[in-house]
Amino acid sequence: MTTTRKRSRLPARYAAIVSPLVLSLLMTFIVSFISTLKSLGFHPSLPSIWMSAWGLSWLVAFPTLLMVLPAVRRIVGWLCEPAAR
Structure with missing residues (x-):
């Protein structure tokens, strides 16, 4: 008999x-x-x-994304219609 182990996932807050x-x-x-x-x-x-080059570019890109993502979401929300529910 084989048992399958469920893969644990990160909580949605992450x-x-x-x-x-x-x-x-x-x-x-x-x-x-x-x-x-x-x-x-x-x-x-x-x-x-x-x-x-990849390591250096990632060290710049990741913090940059964390900083600009809220502004990008606001810009996209301004440009696009909200999704239908």
Whole structure:
């Protein structure tokens, strides 16, 4: 008999931090790769330079997202109709 263990999840109150965390990780991962690739081309040291650039860009992006996200939500609310309920 096999038992499945339910994966524990974070409480909903953490969504305001987890959302910008995931967004900043994914966006800086992609953008830093494109920038590093454009700058260096396919170079043997590309992975190490890219990871260094990614780390630095994420250190800037995550706190920036936390600070500007409330303003972005207000701007989007001003530009878009509210969702129908």
